[in-house]
Amino acid sequence: xxxxxxxxxxxxxxxxxxxxxxxxxxxxxxxxxxxxxxxxxxxxxxxxxxxxxxxxxxxxxxxxxxxxxxxxxxxxxxxxxxxxxxxxxxxxxxxxxxxxxxxxxxxxxxxxxxxxxxxxxxxxxxxxxxxxxxxxxxxxxxxxxxxxxxxxxxxxxxxxxxxxxxxxxxxxxxxxxxxxxxxxxxxxxxxxxxxxxxxxxxxxxxxxxxxxxxxxxxxxxxxxxxxxxxxxxxxxxxxxxxxxxxxxxxxxxxxxxxxxxxxxxxxxxxxxxxxxxxxxxxxxxxxxxxxxxxxxxxxxxxxxxxxxxxxxxxxxxxxxxxxxxxxxxxxxxxxxxxxxxxxxxxxxxxxxxxxxxxxxxxxxxxxxxxxxxxxxxxxxxxxxxxxxxxxxxxxxxxxxxxxxxxxxx
Amino acid sequence: xxxxxxxxxxxxxxxxxxxxxxxxxxxxxxxxxxxxxxxxxxxxxxxxxxxxxxxxxxxxxxxxxxxxxxxxxxxxxxxxxxxxxxxxxxxxxxxxxxxxxxxxxxxxxxxxxxxxxxxxxxxxxxxxxxxxxxxxxxxxxxxxxxxxxxxxxxxxxxxxxxxxxxxxxxxxxxxxxxxxxxxxxxxxxxxxxxxxxxxxxxxxxxxxxxxxxxxxxxxxxxxxxxxxxxxxxxxxxxxxxxxxxxxxxxxxxxxxxxxxxxxxxxxxxxxxxxxxxxxxxxxxxxxxxxxxxxxxxxxxxxxxxxxxxxxxxxxxxxxxxxxxxxxxxxxxxxxxxxxxxxxxxxxxxxxxxxxxxxxxxxxxxxxxxxxxxxxxxxxxxxxxxxxxxxxxxxxxxxxxxxxxxxxxxxxxxxxxxxxxxxxxxxxxxxxxxxxxxxx
Numbered sequence: 001x002x003x004x005x006x007x008x009x010x011x012x013x014x015x016x017x018x019x020x021x022x023x024x025x026x027x028x029x030x031x032x033x034x035x036x037x038x039x040x041x042x043x044x045x046x047x048x049x050x051x052x053x054x055x056x057x058x059x060x061x062x063x064x065x066x067x068x069x070x071x072x073x074x075x076x077x078x079x080x081x082x083x084x085x086x087x088x089x090x091x092x093x094x095x096x097x098x099x100x101x102x103x104x105x106x107x108x109x110x111x112x113x114x115x116x117x118x119x120x121x122x123x124x125x126x127x128x129x130x131x132x133x134x135x136x137x138x139x140x141x142x143x144x145x146x147x148x149x150x151x152x153x154x155x156x157x158x159x160x161x162x163x164x165x166x167x168x169x170x171x172x173x174x175x176x177x178x179x180x181x182x183x184x185x186x187x188x189x190x191x192x193x194x195x196x197x198x199x200x201x202x203x204x205x206x207x208x209x210x211x212x213x214x215x216x217x218x219x220x221x222x223x224x225x226x227x228x229x230x231x232x233x234x235x236x237x238x239x240x241x242x243x244x245x246x247x248x249x250x251x252x253x254x255x256x257x258x259x260x261x262x263x264x265x266x267x268x269x270x271x272x273x274x275x276x277x278x279x280x281x282x283x284x285x286x287x288x289x290x291x292x293x294x295x296x297x298x299x300x301x302x303x304x305x306x307x308x309x310x311x312x313x314x315x316x317x318x319x320x321x322x323x324x325x326x327x328x329x330x331x332x333x334x335x336x337x338x339x340x341x342x343x344x345x346x347x348x349x350x351x352x353x354x355x356x357x358x359x360x361x362x363x364x365x366x367x368x369x370x371x372x373x374x375x376x377x378x379x380x381x382x383x384x385x386x387x388x389x390x391x392x393x394x395x396x397x398x399x400x401x402x403x404x405x406x407x408x409x
Numbered sequence: 410x411x412x413x414x415x416x417x418x419x420x421x422x423x424x425x426x427x428x429x430x431x432x433x434x435x436x437x438x439x440x441x442x443x444x445x446x447x448x449x450x451x452x453x454x455x456x457x458x459x460x461x462x463x464x465x466x467x468x469x470x471x472x473x474x475x476x477x478x479x480x481x482x483x484x485x486x487x488x489x490x491x492x493x494x495x496x497x498x499x500x501x502x503x504x505x506x507x508x509x510x511x512x513x514x515x516x517x518x519x520x521x522x523x524x525x526x527x528x529x530x531x532x533x534x535x536x537x538x539x540x541x542x543x544x545x546x547x548x549x550x551x552x553x554x555x556x557x558x559x560x561x562x563x564x565x566x567x568x569x570x571x572x573x574x575x576x577x578x579x580x581x582x583x584x585x586x587x588x589x590x591x592x593x594x595x596x597x598x599x600x601x602x603x604x605x606x607x608x609x610x611x612x613x614x615x616x617x618x619x620x621x622x623x624x625x626x627x628x629x630x631x632x633x634x635x636x637x638x639x640x641x642x643x644x645x646x647x648x649x650x651x652x653x654x655x656x657x658x659x660x661x662x663x664x665x666x667x668x669x670x671x672x673x674x675x676x677x678x679x680x681x682x683x684x685x686x687x688x689x690x691x692x693x694x695x696x697x698x699x700x701x702x703x704x705x706x707x708x709x710x711x712x713x714x715x716x717x718x719x720x721x722x723x724x725x726x727x728x729x730x731x732x733x734x735x736x737x738x739x740x741x742x743x744x745x746x747x748x749x750x751x752x753x754x755x756x757x758x759x760x761x762x763x764x765x766x767x768x769x770x771x772x773x774x775x776x777x778x779x780x781x782x783x784x785x786x787x788x789x790x791x792x793x794x795x796x797x798x799x800x801x802x803x804x805x806x807x808x809x810x811x812x813x814x815x816x817x818x819x820x821x822x823x824x825x826x827x828x829x830x831x832x833x834x835x836x837x838x839x840x841x842x843x844x845x846x847x848x
Contacts, residue, residue, distance in 0.1 A: 003473070003526060003553045076435045272461045296436065302454065306470075307463040313523075314465060398425040 007309040011320040013263050013286045014181035014206045016139050018045040018111055021280065021320055022304055025267055026051050026115035026142060026185075027290035028086065029298070033099025037106065042298040043305060046111030048288065051088035051144040052096050052133070053117045053156075054125055059087055065218035065228035067244065081244035082291045083218040085229060085236055087150050088117055093129070097136040104137030113183070114138035116174070117147070119155040120166040127177040134178040141180060143205075145170060145196075146187035146212030148239045158187040158212070161196050168199035175204025183265060186210040186252065188245075193252045194259035201260045209265035209288065210252045213239025242291040243269045250282050257283035257328050271300075273307025280320060281327035343387040343403040345369070345380045351400035352377055358391035358401060366390050382406070414686040415577045415654045418712075419483070419508075424464075427512040431459035433497060434504050441494035442506060448475045448546075448828040452491050452506055459509055465523070468513040472525060474831070476549040476592060477542055477571075479514035479584045481824045482507050484575055486706040490824070518584075522591055528555040533845065535837060536561065536615040538606060540599060541569020542823040543621030543814025545589065546830030547837075548597040551619075554838045558596070559615070561603035566655070569623055570815075571823060574647040576679050577654040578686070608786070612809060616845065617837045620796070620805075621814040621830060624778040630671075634729030635774075639665065639736030643672065643680035643775025650683055664689040665770020669739055670718075671695055671726055672775035673703040674820070678710060680773045681718045689771070692718045697725040697744050697757040725757065727764060729772060738768045780816045788812070795819045802836035803829055811837055 009020035023046040024030050024039050036047045063086040069078040089096065096114075103112050114133035118125040130141055145167050147157030160166045167184065175182050184200035186193055188211040197208050216238055218228040227235035249268025256264055266284025270276055271292035279287050292300055317323050347358070354376040362370040369384035370391060378391075387403060395401040422430065440453035451470055458467035471478045487493070487507040495503035517523075533556055537548040540562030548560045566572050571585045593599055611618050627642045629635065646662055653660045668689040670681040673696035684692045694713070696703055699722045703710065714720070724741040731737055743763035746755035779794060789797040789806035796812045798804060803811045813829025815821065 003528060003550075075433060273463060274461065297438070303457050303461060303463070303466075306458065306466040307461055310463055310466040310469070398423075 007312045008318075009305060009309060009312075009320060011285050013265070014140065014183075016111055016181070017109075018286055019109055020045045020301075020305055020308075021276070021285065021287045022301055023047060023111070023113070023265065023286050023288045024293065025288035025290040026144065027294075028084075029290055029293040031089070032091070033096070033103055036099075036103060036112070039293075039298045039301075040103075040107050040110045043301040044110070044298065046113060046139075046286070048113040048115050048142050049089070049096060049100070050091075051115040051117045051147070052093055052129060053088050054093060054129065057087045057090040059090055060085065060231045062229050062231070065238070066242075067218060079242060079291070079295055081216075081218075081240055081242040082294065083216050083229070083238040083240050084213070085149050085231075085238040088144070088147065093132075097132055100133060100136040100138050111139045112137070113140040113142050115142045115144050115185075117144040117151065117156050118170075120160050120163075120170055121155070123173045126170060126173045130174045130178045134180050139180060140183060140206075141174060141178065142183040142185050142209060143170060143174060143200075144185055144212075146185045148187060148189055148213055148215045149237050158189055161185070161187040161212075162190050164195045164199035167196040168203040171200040171205045172203035181206035183207040183209050185212055185267075186256070187212045188248050188252055188268075189215045192255075194255050197256045198259050201262050205262070207263040207265060208256055208260070209267055210256055211245070211249045211268045213241050214245050214248055216240035241269065243271055243275075245269045246275060246278075250278065253279065253282045253284050254328050254331050257325060258331070273304050273311060276304055276308055277311050277323070278327070280323040281325070283325040283328040285320065285324045342406045343389070344382045344385040344406055345387070345389070345391050346402050346404045347378050347380060347391075348400050348402070349377055351397050353397055353400075355396060357394050357396065361390050361394045414650060414660070414683065415581075417483075417581050418578045421515050422508055422512040424462075424512075424516075427459055427509055428462060430505055431456045431509055433501075434460065435497060435500070437496045441496060442491040442504075445491040445494040446474075447490065447822065447825040448481070448831065450474045450491075450510075455513070456504060456506070456509060459513060464513050464516050468517045469523070469525070471510055471513065475824065475827050476546050476831075477585070477588050477823065477827055478510055479518065480542075480571055480580060480588055481827065482511035482514055483580050483584065484571075485822060485824050486708060488708055489706060490822075518587055522587075522594075524591070524594055525553060527553045527595070530557070531555040531841075533557065533616040533841060534559065534614065535617050535619065535841075536606070536611050537597075537619045537621070538611075539569065539620065539622030539814070539816075540564070540567030540589075540601070541621060541623050541814055541826060542571060543623075543816075543826035543830040543833075544569070544619065545592055545597075546827040547619040547621060547811075547813065547834045548599075548830075549592045549595055550831045550834030551837065552592075552596045554834065556616075556838075556841075558598065560597055560599045561606060562599070562601050563603060563605075563622070565602055567599050567601060572655075573651050574644055574676065574679070576647060576650055576683050578682075579679070582651065582655050608807070608810060616841045617809045617811065619803075619830065619833050619837065620810065620812040621816060621826065622780070623815040624780040624820055626779050627774070628777045628779055630726065630774065630776065632726060632728050634731050634736075637729055637731045637736050638734050639731075639770060640729060640772045640774065643670070643676045643773050644778065646680050646683060646773060647676065650687075660687060662687070666690045667769050668692045668771045668773060669695060669767060669769040670773045670775065671739075672777070673698065673705060674775060674777060675705045675709055676777075677773070677775035678705045678713045678718070680775050682713050682716045684771070684773060685716050685718055693721055693767075694718060695721045695724050695726075695741065697723065698746065698755065699723060702754045723757070724765075725759065726772075730766065736769060736772055738766050739772060740764055740766050778815070778820060793819060801832070802839075803833035804836060804840075809840065 026048040067081040145161035151157035152159040246269030266279035267288040442452040455467040492503040744757040747758040811833040814826035
């Protein structure tokens with residue numbers, strides 16, 4: 001029984017209003033129009049369809065593997081990373097057109113984005129699909145030039161995105177064919193992500209989305225010797241998603257933002273409002289999610305919205321737009337960072353649980369600046385401490401070790 | 410000793426402990442914990458919020474449904490409610506929902522509470538009689554729905570039994586005081602030491618009235634020697650202890666060496682623990698049925714046993730023995746369980762000739778309370794003696810008069826009273842809109 005409302009989470013992205021920044025990425029949670037509608041009912045602002053192609057797709061079984069803390073009675077299973085070898089949509093293009101039209105009719109304040117894929121030698125294929133989804137009512141088109149598994153073998157997906165010339169060419173074909181905004185989706189499996197991003201922007205992309213999954217092999221089954229996921233005794237390269245790739249995505253967004261002045265849709269390991277806030281501060285203005293929805297369902301939108309809203313209120317952000325890029329402006333070349341700023345480790349005795357972890361780390365991987373008192377309380381030798389913060393990183397107690405600033409800066 | 414009786418027993422979580430505990434939650438899709446809350450708190454949601462360090466969001470979710478979050482976190486029988494439903498019970502142990510709620514409530518108290526939103530003023534007034542959990546909840550909800558609310562309470566301080574009966578070691582006065590302050594800040598006009606109101610006069614000034622003045626009159630045993638010196642009512646003792654904390658002074662009651670407590674509810678258990686903490690050597694609770702039928706909560710009983718309180722079952726006082734009007738002992742009679750009564754508890758029957766005498770310096774009587782009905786003449790009364798209401802709307806048989814809390818359920822949890830008050834407030838809003846139009 002709610003009596004009052006909360007912060008305004010809306011954002012303008014390429015001239016289109018999103019009621020909150022949360023969008024389902026082109027992925028298993030957007031497998032059908034019916035699923036997208038349920039996500040909209042749950043509160044998601046937008047959705048990118050699973051990627052549409054002209055050819056028929058047959059998926060292998062199984063298609064997933066995960067890297068997880070195994071879970072125990074004391075702590076539930078936590079998935080750190082997810083690998084998939086699932087392909088683009090296996091449903092007919094014509095059915096998708098009907099579903100896009102239907103969603104557009106039934107939902108007036110939600111954004112439907114069509115994801116498209118073809119190879120770099122079929123301009124007509126790209127253009128025809130783009131015109132059709134525009135005709136069906138898609139608000140925007142996202143160009144899938146970044147899928148790392150299966151499709152590159154056929155000259156599609158990341159085979160295009162890894163080549164700035166091809167990426168630019170494909171973007172131009174579609175941008176010339178339709179009036180709705182084009183988002184080019186970047187692969188992280190490149191040396192410098194700013195190159196394909198710049199090529200796409202120069203050729204008519206209205207926005208960049210980043211990142212698609214990171215090329216990966218999840219593991220090896222030690223009994224069968226088959227890498228995971230195993231399909232009839234063999235495996236293939238897959239794409240990694242989930243919280244493990246969040247730092248890769250944040251770096252990609254910072255790099256793109258530095259190179260081109262264009263709206264960014266942030267993707268890669270967003271699971272909570274904290275992740276979402278970090279992506280916004282780093283320069284994304286809409287956020288795409290998949291893996292956390294695969295684990296917890298569409299309902300997570302409630303926690304994302306509430307957490308973000310509360311964060312904005314606590315930090316005095318009046319709008320999402322005010323948050324965008326604030327942290328990216330605090331990135332510098334490493335050589336420009338202050339050499340005068342000095343910190344040393346300090347341990348709060350009352351909080352210490354005497355686990356010795358800081359001591360071991362500093363002794364065997366640091367500067368031997370920590371010794372143990374008779375009662376096992378760590379003592380910092382401030383002369384030896386170089387302020388690296390290894391002890392702070394490994395300490396299991398939240399507010400025990402602190403890096404304290406010392407004069408000299 | 411004073412410090413011991415006033416100091417809160419249970420310690421709160423640190424942020425790290427709270428997040429770790431919330432992280433244990435396996436996030437069941439159908440959230441059985443939610444179904445266990447009489448105030449309808451979205452428990453699953455606030456646990457997820459704490460796990461994600463969204464403490465501000467968590468307290469808002471709780472307070473939206475329960476205007477007394479820190480209070481109920483401390484005194485709710487969670488094992489019988491939300492925690493009793495938790496799926497993790499099967500894995501390891503139930504998530505400590507009460508402690509998590511307390512953590513965010515305390516966190517907010519420390520950081521400064523943010524007021525919940527209110528609808529536009531409607532220019533109509535509602536009266537609330539009784540400042541316990543039911544009345545406070547009704548008043549806070551009504552004021553948020555846009556009404557002018559006058560809350561009347563007979564005592565010098567609002568809060569009802571929360572203020573005057575729950576011992577400080579379970580609920581420090583500062584907690585309920587701050588939460589009442591929050592309700593005042595929302596805009597509720599609280600009038601204390603208010604004289605008795607009669608309904609027809611109230612109905613002239615107010616668009617509706619909510620009544621939640623609880624069950625304040627102690628039940629009498631009507632046995633020989635009941636009014637002798639050394640015999641005290643459980644609620645009188647608890648009130649004195651709470652006033653001691655509020656007024657920062659010693660306790661006016663002298664506990665004897667041997668204390669007998671008659672009754673089986675939470676007030677009996679609280680009084681027994683308090684007697685121990687006030688220095689009584691031997692404190693025995695005697696209840697006429699068995700432990701199984703005791704209305705007191707398991708957690709409370711276990712705590713009392715830890716505090717050295719003895720429990721004896723199947724005996725009832727027959728008369729108080731005195732020496733020049735001063736209590737010397739109690740004559741009990743043994744009981745056996747007979748037929749099951751309408752409340753689904755076996756009826757105790759005396760065993761003829763089984764009388765026995767126990768020496769006692771102090772007797773504490775805590776066999777329940779009943780409401781005083783003078784203020785709601787004309788309302789329907791149930792066969793058990795409580796005000797009858799529609800279960801959904803809390804409407805009494807008199808138009809425009811709603812009631813909730815102990816007054817209608819015969820004495821239950823604060824959280825149920827909070828739920829009653831809130832439900833009544835929404836029903837009052839519907840009633841007024843129907844009668845006076847939407848605006």
